[in-house]
Each structure stands twice: as C-alpha cells, then as structure tokens.
Amino acid sequence: xxxxxxxxxxxxxxxxxxxxxxxxxxxxxxxxxxxxxxxxxxxxxxxxxxxxxxxxxxxxxxxxxxxxxxxxxxxxxxxxxxxxxxxxxxxxxxxxxxxxxxxxxxxxxxxxxxxxxxxxxxxxxxxxxxxxxxxxxxxxxxxxxxxxxxxxxxxxxxxxxxxxxxxxxxxxxxxxxxxxxxxxxxxxxxxxxxxxxxxxxxxxxxxxxxxxxxxxxxxxxxxxxxxxxxxxxxxxxxxxxxxxxxxxxxxxxxxxxxxxxxxxxxxxxxxxxxxxxxxxxxxxxxxxxxxxxxxxxxxxxxxxxxxxxxxxxxxx
Numbered sequence: 001x002x003x004x005x006x007x008x009x010x011x012x013x014x015x016x017x018x019x020x021x022x023x024x025x026x027x028x029x030x031x032x033x034x035x036x037x038x039x040x041x042x043x044x045x046x047x048x049x050x051x052x053x054x055x056x057x058x059x060x061x062x063x064x065x066x067x068x069x070x071x072x073x074x075x076x077x078x079x080x081x082x083x084x085x086x087x088x089x090x091x092x093x094x095x096x097x098x099x100x101x102x103x104x105x106x107x108x109x110x111x112x113x114x115x116x117x118x119x120x121x122x123x124x125x126x127x128x129x130x131x132x133x134x135x136x137x138x139x140x141x142x143x144x145x146x147x148x149x150x151x152x153x154x155x156x157x158x159x160x161x162x163x164x165x166x167x168x169x170x171x172x173x174x175x176x177x178x179x180x181x182x183x184x185x186x187x188x189x190x191x192x193x194x195x196x197x198x199x200x201x202x203x204x205x206x207x208x209x210x211x212x213x214x215x216x217x218x219x220x221x222x223x224x225x226x227x228x229x230x231x232x233x234x235x236x237x238x239x240x241x242x243x244x245x246x247x248x249x250x251x252x253x254x255x256x257x258x259x260x261x262x263x264x265x266x267x268x269x270x271x272x273x274x275x276x277x278x279x280x281x282x283x284x285x286x287x288x289x290x291x292x293x294x295x296x297x298x299x300x301x302x303x304x305x306x307x308x309x310x311x312x313x314x315x316x
Contacts, residue, residue, distance in 0.1 A: 013222070013225065021314075033060060033267075033269065034271050037272050038062065039066070047086075054088065057303065059088055060090070060270060064096070064286070065117075089129060093121055093134065101117050102114050104150040105139070125170050132270075134207045135158065137158070143183055155197050158203065162200035175212075188226070206231050206232070221256065225261060228260075233270050241275055243273075243297070244301070245302070273303075275298055275302065
C-alpha cells in the first residue's frame, strides 16, 4: 500500500530527524522547555497556578497579559518576587486582544486602548523577565472583517509600540489563529507576510498553536520546519483541544520537527500547553470559576504524556 501524502511528509521528517541525531548528537543534549499558559485557569490566584505547575515539574509559565488598566492585573514587582521564591520563570506574556482592544479595528479609540494595553503589559514582561510577547493582529472572537483595510491598520498601529519590544529585548511573536476566531492572519505564511510588512526588529517571531494549525495548515510538522528561526513559542492541545494524549494528534512528528530546527537549543523557545476546549470564543475561560481538580488533571496528563513521548522520540 502506498503512503498517503501526510505520511510521506511524516517519513521525510523522521528520516531527517534520525540523520541529524546520528550526525550531530550534541544537538540533542538539551530537552524542549515546557511551559504553560495560565489564562485558561480563570480567576485562580497566581500562587495556586504556580504551585500546580511546579508540582508537575513545569518551571515556566506564560502569563496572562492581564494589566487591562493601571489598577488591574498583576503587580509586576510582587509577581517577580513570587516567581523567584518558587523557582519559576516567565516564558512569555500572552497578549489578549478582543474587539474592545485590537490593532485592526476601524475605531481609533479601540486601537488606542490596544496601544495602552500593550505598553502596560510589555512593562510587566520586562520586569518579570519574559522572553516573548504574543501579539494577535486582529480581535479573537471576531471572525468577520470590518472592511478590507484591517491588515494595513493593524500593521500601522502595532508599529507604534513595536519599538518597546526591541528596547526591552522581548521577542514580539505574531500568532496565526483559525478563521473561525479571527478575521485576519490565519496561517504561518500570513504571519510571515505581516512580519515582513511591519519590518520592525521588535517583532520578528511567530507564536504557533497546533490547534489552529490543524485547521489552517496542510501539515503541522512541515510548517514548523519551514518556520526555523521564527518560531519562539508553540501552544499545544490535542485534536479535541483537551489535554495532550486525549485525541489523535501526531505529537511524535511535531517533537521531531522541533528538534530538527534546533528549538531545544534556543533558550527563548517554549512548548506551552493551552488546552482550552472547543468553541469560537475561548476568551470566556479567562474569567471562569476555576475547577482545581479538572485543572490538576489537565496539567498532570499533559505534562506526563508530553515527556513520555519526548523520551520515546529521543530513544529512536
């Protein structure tokens, strides 16, 4: 029986991975850095979230960019001290962009809110030592475009604050999101075009998400290989947007692709589970009432499964 097209792509990646492992074993000494995106934990206290991650040997956290106003969100100094006391680090900041605060809006006041929001949260990232800042060009939860100038407005508006990322040495990372949730920038190629048009040293990276990639890319692992040098964070969830191991995601081939591009040897590159469940507007989870038992299970199952599959792949 001949291979299906995706199986041919899988085989190419597997063969390249095995060749690299044989020829350059030193490139495999460092394992992938596992983080976790905490905004899906809802209104849970940050200390509780950190304790859960630490219990599962996860030393990095992608922080909810929750400084929505001067009086809202994390106190940067207190959070820095808490992270240090628990032996944790901030991998990045997850920027939250809704129809009330987004770069592509046709409302100047909405774009100004997005600029102000970005500045507050870049400051947070700078103080806590975040390595990247996730940027969405349009609003999550608004799949219908306002008009045909969204791309241009988004680039023009982000360019105003992109220099702040360069100054703080935080990687600006554009996230492509499936067309069911946003009106523009759906694929890695779209993100590359956006980055090229923006032409800012502060925004030169991509934040991938395998759930969105399942909808918008022809082959997840191949897309990762083609994003070598650009990818700085990869959100993870299984095919049902649940814990890893709960669906039919080809995690092994994704892990091989990450090692192929030297992702494990980039100290600002992370694998970050974000199992939010299905739906067109996941932002509802942001202010939900946390269910500790469910969250404990999500983290435990995902961390154990990811590490087990990584060990299997490295043992090939």
